[in-house]
Amino acid sequence: MxxxxxxxxxxxxxxxxxxxxxxxxxxxxxxxxxxxxxxxxxxxxxxESKEALALAVMDEHWATQLHDWTRILRDDAEPLDRLRRLFEATEARQLAGQQTCGTVSGCLFGNLTLEMSNQTEAIRERLQQIFDVQVDLVDKVIIEAQERGEVGVPDTREAARSVVAQLEGQVLFAKLYNDTRRLAPMWSNTLALLGARPVAH
Amino acid sequence: MxxxxxxxxxxxxxxxxxxxxxxxxxxxxxxxxxxxxxxxxxxxxxxESKEALALAVMDEHWATQLHDWTRILRDDAEPLDRLRRLFEATEARQLAGQQTCGTVSGCLFGNLTLEMSNQTEAIRERLQQIFDVQVDLVDKVIIEAQERGEVGVPDTREAARSVVAQLEGQVLFAKLYNDTRRLAPMWSNTLALLGARPVAH
Missing domain, CATH: 1.10.10.60 (Homeodomain-like)
Structure with missing residues (x-):
C-alpha cells in the first residue's frame, strides 16, 4: 500500500x-x-478519467487553501486586519510561485474557471462550491467589521463577492504581466469597496 | 480572390x-x-500556425471591441456616464452571447490570459498591448472626471487598472455561474473604487 x-x-x-x-x-x-x-x-x-484527476487536484489544492484562508480569516485579529493578511498571503504565495517557476501562475481555480467551466459540468460545480466558500469566509469577516461600524455596505454578501472578484481580476493581471506588484492595490481597493475608514497602524 | x-x-x-x-x-x-x-x-x-490564427482572431475581436470602447468612452456624455455605459454594454454583450450559445462565454482576452499567457510569448505580448489600451481609455475618462472634481484617486492609472481588473473578475464569475446578473455591481463598485460621489439622474 x-x-x-x-x-x-x-x-x-x-x-x-x-x-x-x-x-x-x-x-x-x-x-x-x-x-x-x-x-x-x-x-x-x-x-477513472482525466476529469477525475482534475477534480482530485482541485480538491487537494482547495484543502490546503481552505486551511490557510480559515486560519487567517478566523484569527483573533481585528476583522479588517485579517482581510489585509489574506491579501498579503496571496501576494506572498504568487511571489514564491514566480521564484520557483519563473512565472506568476495565478489562481488555479480562476484559471480553470476561464478554461473549463463551460466544458464540464462537474468541474463547473466544484469551482462554484469552492468560490461560494471563499465568499462565505470573506462575508463573515465583513459582517463582523460592519457590526463594529468599520465598514458600511448595503449587502455584505454582494460586497464579499466583489472583494473576491477584485482579487481574481488583480491575480489575472499579475499573471499576464508576470508581476506580483500588480497585487499591491488589493488592500486599498477592498477598503474602498467596503466603504471602510482606513484604520491607522 | x-x-x-x-x-x-x-x-x-x-x-x-x-x-x-x-x-x-x-x-x-x-x-x-x-x-x-x-x-x-x-x-x-x-x-502559418495555430498560434498565428489565434493572434488573428484576437486582432479581429479587438478591432470590434476597440471600436465599441472608443465610441462609448470618447462620447460627449459626462465622463462617469460614459463609464457606466461601458459596463451596460459589457453586460448586454454577455447576455446576448448567453442567449445565442446557452452559456456566458466571458471575455475572450481574459480567457486567453488565464489559459495561454504563460505558454506563448506572442500571445502574452498581444494581450498585454490590448489590456494596456483598455486601461488607457478608462484612464482618460477618470482624468476628466478627476478634473471636474467628480472622483478622487491618488493615481488615475492605477485606478483605471483596478476598474478593468474588477470588470475581468466580475466577468469571470458571470461565466462560472452562467449568470449575467453577476455583472450588476460593476457600476457601484467602480464609483467606490474611484471615490466618486454618485451623480443623481
Missing part, C-alpha cells in the same frame, strides 16, 4: 504542476504519467 | 466561436477547418 499511495500522490503532484503551467486541455495522461515517473498503465487504477 | 478571402473569414469565424466555447489548447486545425467548411489543406495557405 505504501508504494500504491505514493504513485497516486506522484500523479497528483505532477498533474497539479502541469495544470498550473499549461492548463487542463493541453495535457495528456501519458505526459502526466511521464512527469510523475509512474507507468502509464497505473493511471486508470487511481483515476 | 473573392473565394480566397471568404475561406480565410470562414476559418477566422469558426476559430473565434470554438476558442470562445472551448479555449485554445483543446482545438485542432482539422476541427477548425471542419467547422469552417473549408478543406484542411487550405489552412496553411492563410495561417
Amino acid at each position: 505504501g508504494r500504491t499511495s505514493d504513485a497516486r500522490e506522484k500523479i497528483l503532484g505532477a498533474a497539479h504542476s502541469l495544470i498550473e503551467l499549461r492548463g487542463y486541455s493541453a495535457l495528456g495522461v501519458a505526459e502526466i504519467c511521464k512527469a510523475a515517473g509512474v507507468p502509464k498503465g497505473s493511471f486508470y487504477y487511481f483515476f | 473573392g473565394r480566397t478571402s471568404d475561406a480565410r473569414e470562414k476559418i477566422l469565424g469558426a476559430a473565434h466561436s470554438l476558442i470562445e466555447l472551448r479555449g485554445y489548447s483543446a482545438l485542432g486545425v482539422a476541427e477548425i477547418c471542419k467547422a469552417a467548411g473549408v478543406p484542411k489543406g487550405s489552412f496553411y495557405y492563410f495561417f
Whole structure:
C-alpha cells in the first residue's frame, strides 16, 4: 500500500504542476504519467478519467487553501486586519510561485474557471462550491467589521463577492504581466469597496 | 480572390466561436477547418500556425471591441456616464452571447490570459498591448472626471487598472455561474473604487 499511495500522490503532484503551467486541455495522461515517473498503465487504477484527476487536484489544492484562508480569516485579529493578511498571503504565495517557476501562475481555480467551466459540468460545480466558500469566509469577516461600524455596505454578501472578484481580476493581471506588484492595490481597493475608514497602524 | 478571402473569414469565424466555447489548447486545425467548411489543406495557405490564427482572431475581436470602447468612452456624455455605459454594454454583450450559445462565454482576452499567457510569448505580448489600451481609455475618462472634481484617486492609472481588473473578475464569475446578473455591481463598485460621489439622474 505504501508504494500504491505514493504513485497516486506522484500523479497528483505532477498533474497539479502541469495544470498550473499549461492548463487542463493541453495535457495528456501519458505526459502526466511521464512527469510523475509512474507507468502509464497505473493511471486508470487511481483515476477513472482525466476529469477525475482534475477534480482530485482541485480538491487537494482547495484543502490546503481552505486551511490557510480559515486560519487567517478566523484569527483573533481585528476583522479588517485579517482581510489585509489574506491579501498579503496571496501576494506572498504568487511571489514564491514566480521564484520557483519563473512565472506568476495565478489562481488555479480562476484559471480553470476561464478554461473549463463551460466544458464540464462537474468541474463547473466544484469551482462554484469552492468560490461560494471563499465568499462565505470573506462575508463573515465583513459582517463582523460592519457590526463594529468599520465598514458600511448595503449587502455584505454582494460586497464579499466583489472583494473576491477584485482579487481574481488583480491575480489575472499579475499573471499576464508576470508581476506580483500588480497585487499591491488589493488592500486599498477592498477598503474602498467596503466603504471602510482606513484604520491607522 | 473573392473565394480566397471568404475561406480565410470562414476559418477566422469558426476559430473565434470554438476558442470562445472551448479555449485554445483543446482545438485542432482539422476541427477548425471542419467547422469552417473549408478543406484542411487550405489552412496553411492563410495561417502559418495555430498560434498565428489565434493572434488573428484576437486582432479581429479587438478591432470590434476597440471600436465599441472608443465610441462609448470618447462620447460627449459626462465622463462617469460614459463609464457606466461601458459596463451596460459589457453586460448586454454577455447576455446576448448567453442567449445565442446557452452559456456566458466571458471575455475572450481574459480567457486567453488565464489559459495561454504563460505558454506563448506572442500571445502574452498581444494581450498585454490590448489590456494596456483598455486601461488607457478608462484612464482618460477618470482624468476628466478627476478634473471636474467628480472622483478622487491618488493615481488615475492605477485606478483605471483596478476598474478593468474588477470588470475581468466580475466577468469571470458571470461565466462560472452562467449568470449575467453577476455583472450588476460593476457600476457601484467602480464609483467606490474611484471615490466618486454618485451623480443623481
